[in-house]
Amino acid sequence: MFPISDDDRHLLKPAWVTIAILIGNVLLYLYQTTNDSFTLGWSAVPWEITNGKDLVGNVPVNGGGLIPLGESPAPVYLTLLSSMFVHGGLMHLGGNMLYLWIFGDNLEHRFGALRFLFFYLVSGLVGTIAHIALAPDSVIPMLGASGAISGILGAYIVLFPWNKVNAIFFFRMVTLPAILVIGVWAGMQVLGGWGTLAKTGQSGGVAYAAHIGGFVAGVVTGLLSRMLMKSEPDTVFKQQSIEDPTSRRLW
Numbered sequence: 192m193f194p195i196s197d198d199d200r201h202l203l204k205p206a207w208v209t210i211a212i213l214i215g216n217v218l219l220y221l222y223q224t225t226n227d228s229f230t231l232g233w234s235a236v237p238w239e240i241t242n243g244k245d246l247v248g249n250v251p252v253n254g255g256g257l258i259p260l261g262e263s264p265a266p267v268y269l270t271l272l273s274s275m276f277v278h279g280g281l282m283h284l285g286g287n288m289l290y291l292w293i294f295g296d297n298l299e300h301r302f303g304a305l306r307f308l309f310f311y312l313v314s315g316l317v318g319t320i321a322h323i324a325l326a327p328d329s330v331i332p333m334l335g336a337s338g339a340i341s342g343i344l345g346a347y348i349v350l351f352p353w354n355k356v357n358a359i360f361f362f363r364m365v366t367l368p369a370i371l372v373i374g375v376w377a378g379m380q381v382l383g384g385w386g387t388l389a390k391t392g393q394s395g396g397v398a399y400a401a402h403i404g405g406f407v408a409g410v411v412t413g414l415l416s417r418m419l420m421k422s423e424p425d426t427v428f429k430q431q432s433i434e435d436p437t438s439r440r441l442w
Contacts, residue, residue, distance in 0.1 A: 192375050194362070197293050198355040206296035208304045213288050214313065216336065217274055220284050232264050234332035235274035236321040250330045258330060275315035277334045287336040293356075295348045301350055301416070314342020314408045321404025333398055338405035341380075345404045345409020348373040350416060377406060 221229045239245055245267060249257040263270060278284040299307040318338015323329075333378025347354075352370035362438075 192372060193291070193359040194372055195359060195385045196291055197297070197351075197357070197358045197369065201298055202296055204302075205301075206307075207259075208308050208311075209291060209295040209299050212292055212295075212308075216276060216278070216284060216288060220278055220281075223277060226262055230277050230279075230334065231259070231332055233270060233273040233277050233307055234334040235270040235319055235323070236260065236267075236332050237326050237329040239263070239273065240323050241327040243267060244331060252372055255377070258332070260330070260332075271316055271319050272312060274334045275312075275336045275339050276320060278336070279334055283335055289341050290340045291336070291343065294343050297351055297354070298343055298346055310342065310409075310412055311365075312338045312410075314405045315339030315347075317408040318342070318398075318401035318405030322398045322401040325400045333401070335398075337398060338401040341405030342409035344373050344376065344411070345406040346413035347414025347417070348377075348410070349410055377426040380406065416440060 214334060245261055245262045246260045248260065250260050251257055259332060265273070278287065295307075295311075298310070302310060315338040319333060320339075322333055328346060346368055352368065354369045355366050356369050356372045357366050358365060358372050380402045382397055383397065384403065
């Protein structure tokens with residue numbers, strides 16, 4: 192199931208922080224394509240974070256092969272944040288930015304611009320720390336906005352569970368409530384990481400721990416937001432979905 196868009200017709204002004212993050216990531220990726228050392232230098236290497244110092248040289252990894260690590264251009268702990276702004280490829284970047292574009296604007300309008308930016312950074316930080324906690328000795332660089340995007344999904348499912356989402360499902364376009372679309376995604380993360388979570392950093396595959404950590408941070412933030420605002424999640428959309436479950440798609 193691949194989300195394409197959501198119902199944001201009620202949003203009357205641009206989500207400038209969401210737009211700025213998206214544009215910034217794209218521009219940074221364009222620079223990355225010309226400078227591999229920049230990508231590695233600003234990625235988070237769990238071993239470096241755990242030990243508080245850089246690994247320099249061709250470092251062997253489990254399963255064979257070498258990774259050419261150099262000295263970070265900033266203190267290694269800064270890579271906990273910087274790593275969420277560099278990506279490993281065009282598909283990696285495109286997937287994260289698509290989810291940011293679909294789901295981020297609703298949260299930015301709910302939280303406010305500065306609070307949303309803080310939430311985005313904290314979610315990414317929690318995701319990175321979760322990954323490092325389960326693979327502290329890994330020398331494989333971790334990079335990408337997946338932890339922050341997972342946080343957005345976690346908060347969205349709490350605050351906008353009945354919002355309509357257009358998604359591609361077995362080559363067909365379907366319109367489903369967000370609680371189902373994001374719930375399926377969350378289930379896939381748990382299943383995907385069930386047997387490999389502790390080894391993710393060593394294998395160099397999908398950082399499921401970062402996804403789950405960011406998602407949990409988002410869910411907690413969403414619940415706190417509901418408690419502080421003393422409101423139920425988007426009951427208008429829930430009623431709309433009940434009354435007109437076959438309404439036209441929103442794209």
